[in-house]
Amino acid sequence: MRQFFRGKIGKIVLATGLVFAAIALCVWLGSRQRLLPQHYVQLTLDGMRGGSIYALMALGFVVVYRVTGVINFAQGEFVMLGAMLCLTIHKLPLPLPPALKLIVAIIAAIVLATLIGAAVERLTIHPARRSPPVTLTIITVGVTITLRAGALLAWGADPYVLPAFSTLALEDHIFRFGSVILQAQTLWIWGTLIVVLVLLYFFLEHTIMGKALRACAVNQRGAQLVGINPGRMSMLSFALAAALGAIGGIVLGPVTRPIYDMGLMLGLKGFVAAIMGGLVSVPGAVVGGLLLGVTENLAAGVTNPTYKSVFAFVILIAILLFRPQGILGGTGQATEEVK
Amino acid sequence: MLKLEQVNAYYGRVQALRDISLEVSEGEIVAVIGPNGAGKSTLMNTISGIVSARSGQITFAGVPIAGCRPEQIVRLGLSQVPERRQVFSTMSVADNLVLGAYHRYRHEHKETIAQDMDFVFEIFPRLKDRIKQMAGTLSGGEQQMLALGRAWMAKPKLLLMDEPSLGLAPLLVKEILRVSGELRNQGMTILLVEQNARAALDLADRAYVMESGEVVLAGSAEQLTADARVQTAYLGRKPVSN
Numbered sequence: 268m269r270q271f272f273r274g275k276i277g278k279i280v281l282a283t284g285l286v287f288a289a290i291a292l293c294v295w296l297g298s299r300q301r302l303l304p305q306h307y308v309q310l311t312l313d314g315m316r317g318g319s320i321y322a323l324m325a326l327g328f329v330v331v332y333r334v335t336g337v338i339n340f341a342q343g344e345f346v347m348l349g350a351m352l353c354l355t356i357h358k359l360p361l362p363l364p365p366a367l368k369l370i371v372a373i374i375a376a377i378v379l380a381t382l383i384g385a386a387v388e389r390l391t392i393h394p395a396r397r398s399p400p401v402t403l404t405i406i407t408v409g410v411t412i413t414l415r416a417g418a419l420l421a422w423g424a425d426p427y428v429l430p431a432f433s434t435l436a437l438e439d440h441i442f443r444f445g446s447v448i449l450q451a452q453t454l455w456i457w458g459t460l461i462v463v464l465v466l467l468y469f470f471l472e473h474t475i476m477g478k479a480l481r482a483c484a485v486n487q488r489g490a491q492l493v494g495i496n497p498g499r500m501s502m503l504s505f506a507l508a509a510a511l512g513a514i515g516g517i518v519l520g521p522v523t524r525p526i527y528d529m530g531l532m533l534g535l536k537g538f539v540a541a542i543m544g545g546l547v548s549v550p551g552a553v554v555g556g557l558l559l560g561v562t563e564n565l566a567a568g569v570t571n572p573t574y575k576s577v578f579a580f581v582i583l584i585a586i587l588l589f590r591p592q593g594i595l596g597g598t599g600q601a602t603e604e605v606k
Numbered sequence: 607m608l609k610l611e612q613v614n615a616y617y618g619r620v621q622a623l624r625d626i627s628l629e630v631s632e633g634e635i636v637a638v639i640g641p642n643g644a645g646k647s648t649l650m651n652t653i654s655g656i657v658s659a660r661s662g663q664i665t666f667a668g669v670p671i672a673g674c675r676p677e678q679i680v681r682l683g684l685s686q687v688p689e690r691r692q693v694f695s696t697m698s699v700a701d702n703l704v705l706g707a708y709h710r711y712r713h714e715h716k717e718t719i720a721q722d723m724d725f726v727f728e729i730f731p732r733l734k735d736r737i738k739q740m741a742g743t744l745s746g747g748e749q750q751m752l753a754l755g756r757a758w759m760a761k762p763k764l765l766l767m768d769e770p771s772l773g774l775a776p777l778l779v780k781e782i783l784r785v786s787g788e789l790r791n792q793g794m795t796i797l798l799v800e801q802n803a804r805a806a807l808d809l810a811d812r813a814y815v816m817e818s819g820e821v822v823l824a825g826s827a828e829q830l831t832a833d834a835r836v837q838t839a840y841l842g843r844k845p846v847s848n
Contacts, residue, residue: 475704475711482694482705489692491656493756494680494709 296569305446310568311561316453316522317536318560319460320346323515324537325544325552326467327508332546333484334504336400340407341387342512343534344414345380349513350525351422352376354429365435377513384509388502396498411534418527429520439521452521459518463511464553471549480504532576536563539583545593554595607632607795608653608684608764613662613672615652622648624819626662630764635786635796637806637827639840640816646799647689649816650768653797654686655679667763681709685762689769691753695742699733702741702752706759719759726755729785747778754782764795771802783809803840807831815840 271277297307324342331339353376361368391406431439433451440451471477483490483500491497515533516525523529540559544551559579567575586593608630615623622645630636638646651657653664655676664672671679685706694702703726707719727734730751736744741752750770757765767786771779783805786796800806807813807827815823815836823830830836837843 475708478697478701478705479708481697482701485694485696486692488656488688489694490705491676492654492680492686492688492692493705493760494677495705496675496677 293565293569300569302569306568307565308447310565312447312449312453314561314564315557316456316560317564318540318557319456320515320519320533320556321536321540321559322460322553322556323463323511324533325540325556326463326549327511328538328541329544329546329549329552330480330511331504331508332541334480335392335403335501337392337403337407338400338538338546339505339508340404340534340538341410341414342508342537343530343532344411344418345384345509345512345530346516346519346533346537347418347525347527347530348380348383348414348509349376349516350429350520350523350529351418351427351516351527352379352513353517353520354427354525355422357429369430369432369435373517376517377510380513380516381506381510384512385502385506387509388505392501392505393498396501411530415528415530422527424527426524426526428524429517431521432518450522452518456518456522459514460553463514467511467549476503480507536576536579539579539586542583542586543594545595548593548595551593551595555593558594607667608797609663609665610653611663611665613652613659613664615648615657615659617648617657622657622819623652623659626816626819626821628814628821628824630795630797632763632795633790633793634812635790635798635810637798637800637810637813638816639800639803639806639813639836641839642801643818644816645819646816647768648819650686650689650766650797650799653679653766654684677709680760680762683761683763684766685757685760685764686766687750687753687757687768687770689772691746691749693741693744693749693752693756696740698738699741699744699752700737702756703733703759706756707761709760722759722761726758729788730755746773747775747781750774750778750782751785754785758789762794764797765789767796767798769799769801771800771805779805803836804842807841 272281324346327342327345328339331337331342353372356375357369357372361371363371387410391410392403395403395406428437430436431450431452432455433440442449442451471481479490479495480500480503482493483495483497487497490500516529536559537556540556541552543555543559544553559582562582563575563578566578610626610628613623613626614621626649628636628638638649640646648657652659653671655671655674655678659672662672663670666679666682666684669682671682671684694705697705700723703723704719707714707722710719727737732748733751733755736748741749744752754767754770770782770786774782779802786798787809790796798806798810807830810827812826813824813830814821815830823833823836825833831841
C-alpha cells in the first residue's frame with residue numbers, strides 16, 4: 268500500500284483524492300453557510316484577483332532566487348513602494364489631464380521603485396556578495412524593516428486611496444452577471460498580469476540581457492567565462508523584482524487601501540506562492556499565485572473570512588513538508604551543481 | 607602575446623601555483639601537460655581571472671591582467687573553454703552560442719554575430735542539427751563542441767582550452783583536436799591544458815610540464831616527446847634499462 272502511493276500513478280491517485288476531499292469539505296462547509304453556486308463563482312473570481320498579485324510577487328522571488336540564491340524578503344516592500352509612490356505622485360499638483368496624470372504617476376512609480384530595487388542590491392547585497400545566501404537572505408529581512416520604517420516616516424500610519432483606473436475616481440465600474448459582480452479594476456489586474464508575463468517572456472527568451480540573466484542562473488562559472496558580470500546580473504534581478512512588485516502594488520492600489528505596512532502580508536503570501544511553484548520556475552510562480560489566491564479565498568469564504576491568511580500559511584507548511592519541490596516541480600533541483 | 611612571470615596562486619589555503627613563468631607567442635599552440643592535481647586548471651582560471659594571483663605578473667597583449675575581473679579579460683580577447691565544459695544546460699544550443707558573443711553585442715551588428723554562428727555550425731555540423739535542443743541533453747562530445755564554439759563566438763585572440771579530451775571517446779578527441787589545429791591555421795593562438803599528453807604533444811608547437819604547481823620542464827613538442835622523463839611519466843613507455 269505504501270509502495271503504491273510512492274509510485275507515479277499512486278501519487279496522481281493520491282493528489283486527485285486530496286483535491287476531491289478538499290472540494291467536498293469546501294462544499295459541505297459552504298452548505299452549512301447556505302452558499303449558492305454563484306457565491307463560489309464570486310469567491311473564485313475574487314481569489315484570482317488576489318492570486319494575480321501573488322503571482323507577480325512570486326515572479327519577483329523566483330527571478331532573484333534563481334540568479335543569486337537569495338530569498339528576497341523585501342519583495343513585499345516593493346509592492347508597498349509601488350502603491351505609495353504612485354498615489355503620492357498622483358496627488359502632486361501637475362497641470363495634466365486626469366488620465367495622463369495617472370499614467371505619469373504609474374510610470375514614474377515603477378521607474379522609481381526599480382531604481383530603489385537596484386540601489387538596495389548595490390548598497391546591501393553587493394558589499395556582502397561573498398557571504399553565503401542565508402546571510403544575504405537575512406540582510407533582505409533587514410532591508411524590509413528599514414523600508415517599512417522609512418515608509419512609516421514618509422507616509423504615516425494612515426491608509427491612502429488610489430483612484431480606479433477605468434473611472435479615475437474612487438467608485439469603480441461594476442459588471443454584473445446575475446448576482447456575480449466584477450470590478451473593472453479586477454480586469455486591469457488580470458490584464459496586467461498577462462502583459463507582464465508576455466513582456467517577461469520576451470525579455471528572458473529574446474534579448475541578450477535576459478539570456479545573460481538566465482545563463483547566470485544556470486551556471487555562474489560559465490557565465491563569467493563568456494564575460495557576464497554576475498554582480499550586474501544580481502542588480503538586474505533585484506531591479507526586475509522591484510518592478511514586478513511595484514506593478515503589483517499599483518494595480519492593487521485601487522481595490523485596497525494602501526498603507527505603509529501592506530508589504531508584510533503580501534510579501535509572505537507571494538513567498539508562499541513562489542514556494543508552491545517550486546521557487547525556480549516562472550510558470551510555477553504564476554500557477555502558485557493563482558492557486559493560492561483561489562484556495563485561500565474559497566477556504567475563507569466557506570468558514571470565516573478572518574481566517575483567510577491562516578489557510579495560506581497552512582498551505583505553506585504542507586508544501587514544505589510534503590512537496591518541497593513545489594506543486595509542478597520535478598526533481599526539486601534548483602540549479603545544476605557548479606563545479 | 608601572453609606572458610606569466612613568477613605567478614603564485616592559492617586554492618583556499620593550498621598553494622596551487624608556485625612561481626609559474628610561461629609565455630605564449632602569437633599563432634602558437636602551447637600545451638601544458640602534467641598529472642591530475644598539478645595545478646593546470648588553477649593556471650587556466652588564474653589567467654581567466656576567476657582565481658586571483660597572489661603575486662606575479664600576467665600580461666596579455668601588453669596589458670597587465672592580474673587582478674582584472676573575468677568579464678574584463680574576456681573583453682580583451684581571451685576566452686576559456688572550461689574543464690567539464692560548463693555549458694548552460696537548460697538553454698538551447700543557439701542561446702549558448704549567442705551568449706558566447708555576449709560582450710560583442712554592445713558594439714557589433716547582429717548580422718556579424720549570426721555569421722559567426724554559421725561558421726561554428728560549419729565546423730561542427732552536429733551542433734546545427736541540434737540548434738534548438740537544450741545543451742544539457744547533448745552528448746559529452748557535442749557539449750565539448752558547444753563549449754569550444756561558445757568560446758570562439760567571443761572572437762578571442764587567445765583561446766584557453768582546459769582538458770578538452772576529458773571524458774570523450776578517442777574519435778571525438780581527434781575531432782576536437784583537428785578543429786583546434788584548423789583554428790590555429792586561421793591565426794588563433796591556443797593555450798591547451800591536457801592530461802592526454804600524447805594528443806597534446808601531437809598538436810602543440812611547444813609544451814610545459816607541470817607537477818605540484820611548478821613548471822618542471824619546458825621545450826618544443828619534439829624535444830619533450832623525445833625526453834626520457836616525459837616518455838616514462840606521460841607517454842606510457844617503459845624506461846629503457848641498460
